[in-house]
Amino acid sequence: MISGIRRIASAAIFSLGAALAFGQGAAPPGTAAAQVPSAVAIARPSEAEVEAVRRSFADYRAKADTTTTALLQKYPNLLEVRPPVPNTALIPFLAPQFQAKHEANLAVAKQGDAELLLVGDSITDFWRNEQGPFAGKSVLEKYFGKWKVANFGIAGDTTQGVLYRLQHGEGQGLKPRAIMVMIGTNNTARNSAAEIAEGIGAVVLQLQKDFPEAKILLLGVFPRGRPNDPVRGTIAEINRTIGRLEDNRTVFFLDIGRVFLDGGGVISTDIMSDGLHPSTKGYELWARAVISPITALMEGRAPLDASRRGPVFPVDPRVQERTYHFADTNEALPYALFVSSKVNKNQKAPLILMLHGLGVNHLFMPREPALELAEQGGYILAAPMGFNIRGWYGAPVQLRGPPGGAPPQGAPSADPTNLRELSEKDAMNVLALVRKEFNIDSRRIYLMGHSMGGAGTLHLATKYPRVWAAVAAMAPAAFGMDPQTVAKAPKTPFLLVHGGKDTLVPASISQGYAEALKSHRMTYEYEALADADHGSVIPAGMPKVFAFFDRYAKGGTR
Numbered sequence: 001m002i003s004g005i006r007r008i009a010s011a012a013i014f015s016l017g018a019a020l021a022f023g024q025g026a027a028p029p030g031t032a033a034a035q036v037p038s039a040v041a042i043a044r045p046s047e048a049e050v051e052a053v054r055r056s057f058a059d060y061r062a063k064a065d066t067t068t069t070a071l072l073q074k075y076p077n078l079l080e081v082r083p084p085v086p087n088t089a090l091i092p093f094l095a096p097q098f099q100a101k102h103e104a105n106l107a108v109a110k111q112g113d114a115e116l117l118l119v120g121d122s123i124t125d126f127w128r129n130e131q132g133p134f135a136g137k138s139v140l141e142k143y144f145g146k147w148k149v150a151n152f153g154i155a156g157d158t159t160q161g162v163l164y165r166l167q168h169g170e171g172q173g174l175k176p177r178a179i180m181v182m183i184g185t186n187n188t189a190r191n192s193a194a195e196i197a198e199g200i201g202a203v204v205l206q207l208q209k210d211f212p213e214a215k216i217l218l219l220g221v222f223p224r225g226r227p228n229d230p231v232r233g234t235i236a237e238i239n240r241t242i243g244r245l246e247d248n249r250t251v252f253f254l255d256i257g258r259v260f261l262d263g264g265g266v267i268s269t270d271i272m273s274d275g276l277h278p279s280t281k282g283y284e285l286w287a288r289a290v291i292s293p294i295t296a297l298m299e300g301r302a303p304l305d306a307s308r309r310g311p312v313f314p315v316d317p318r319v320q321e322r323t324y325h326f327a328d329t330n331e332a333l334p335y336a337l338f339v340s341s342k343v344n345k346n347q348k349a350p351l352i353l354m355l356h357g358l359g360v361n362h363l364f365m366p367r368e369p370a371l372e373l374a375e376q377g378g379y380i381l382a383a384p385m386g387f388n389i390r391g392w393y394g395a396p397v398q399l400r401g402p403p404g405g406a407p408p409q410g411a412p413s414a415d416p417t418n419l420r421e422l423s424e425k426d427a428m429n430v431l432a433l434v435r436k437e438f439n440i441d442s443r444r445i446y447l448m449g450h451s452m453g454g455a456g457t458l459h460l461a462t463k464y465p466r467v468w469a470a471v472a473a474m475a476p477a478a479f480g481m482d483p484q485t486v487a488k489a490p491k492t493p494f495l496l497v498h499g500g501k502d503t504l505v506p507a508s509i510s511q512g513y514a515e516a517l518k519s520h521r522m523t524y525e526y527e528a529l530a531d532a533d534h535g536s537v538i539p540a541g542m543p544k545v546f547a548f549f550d551r552y553a554k555g556g557t558r
Helices: 002-012 047-063 066-074 096-111 122-128 137-144 159-170 185-189 193-210 230-245 280-298 370-377 419-437 452-463 483-488 507-519 537-550
Strands: 116-120 149-153 178-182 215-219 251-254 320-326 331-339 349-355 380-384 440-450 470-474 494-499 524-529
Touching: 096 149, 096 159, 116 122, 122 137, 122 149, 137 280, 159 193, 178 193, 178 280, 185 193, 185 230, 193 215, 193 230, 215 280, 230 251, 251 280, 280 320, 320 419, 331 419, 349 370, 349 419, 349 452, 370 380, 370 537, 380 419, 419 440, 419 452, 440 452, 440 537, 452 470, 452 483, 470 537, 483 507, 494 507, 494 537, 507 524, 524 537
Parallel strands: 116 149, 116 178, 178 215, 215 251, 349 380, 349 440, 440 470, 470 494, 494 524
Antiparallel strands: 320 331, 331 380
16 A cells, blocks of 8 residues: 555655745746747646545545554654645746846837847857956857847846746837747756746747747857866757747757867857856857858758758858758858868969768868868868758669668758758759869869768769769768769779778778779778778777878869
8 A cells, every 4th residue: 555655646746946046036926927839838737637636635644553654653744645736937037237238228129220139148148258267259240240249148147037028118129030049957956847948848838929020049058168068968958948949930049059069069269268158269169160050041041950950060160051942942051161271362272172971961071181181282172961861962873781780860840852962952052062163173173081971972973974073982871872873983093991890881881982092003001990880980090081082183183
């Protein structure tokens, strides 16, 4: 009987939580909690369900043995039903010390001319700082200066504070085209991840009511503290939950947290000196990560959703992220561009088209050591999206590969039926755009790719053999492709690079291509990197790729 009651108690006793927001005090009695989107709502028992459990407990007490009855009389709170307390993250309340900034925001709202609205706490507020350790103004002007921006960030605020401000004037007067919101980190001191997600959902719902014509870019809560700080886990749970708010129509979710972290999850002090607030460098990373989707929203276009764009990576400041109009689907597609400081308009420059692997995007390949090698060699690097993160650049890969290594399955059903054709066209479009913009040496146009991009490299090399001076495929996931097609590019030098510890793509694929190249007496090199796996083959093999390209120009060696 006791074990059964424990199970009932476990299901019926609810954590009281904390009734106060960080540094704010309690909301006035009777304040109604804000509405919550169903996507993030916490399951709560009805009054009838709570009453049913109370009756079960009362029945148990009446029938309990004398020992249990004595214990419950001695410790009356030992066994009780506690209905869940209200979620303070949902109850609109503004701390008195924030009133002055709220009044200032009201004055901005009355002007009614803002095009881009920023909503949040100190991390948003400090976009306005001109100097000091958390100065974002110069970055704001650099990236968003072409639009009229209203900054409704207040240092120290929480979801309940934003709800109060929106319901008391900040949600009126403006007609922004886009809203960027990032709120919730200050709630972590008093609310659970689920409660904070509800609060963020309520903010998003209020924004949709107040600004029905605006598009909302909802950012994941930024990482803070050290890698082992428990708050990291809370933030990760918040972001997993609020990602459900994205509908790809009016709300778009983007978690850019990884741009602030190094490979070990550490936040460098030159990015956030206190592990929480971005420095000017941190704001630069933030701006670079969101400028593409913000631009799309400001221009009335939907940014590529996460299933197409892939994860957000830290981007070297020297790498430009651009977009162009893709006529086939009437949308803007992104690509990455790096231009060596040695490039000048009076001298022809070499160009490398870089193709990324499955599940990552155009920002993945143009990074170190490729950037330094390109800088030294005077190269221009161009990296297309390939329409999305699984387009294969037209390569006729058989997705159910042979035993010993098969590429990932499960492309979303929303992908167009001609995805590979679109992917190939995107790659060649980017090549054409860069050739038109820069003084490119037509004798020194190179092609390289990794994994999926390696398969795309082998496909494009043989389909457009007159374009390339040389090509390099790193761990090419060319499952089911015919190595004998290399005969279509008899004058193109090939480099194949494969890691000896690669467990995702078998080296036999690269070896098969090497044998075909040899049988056709073509120029090729095969580099087996014994200590490299599928990922580390990129930095390990990049110097070999550039050295290979340095040796060849169209028509022969340099």
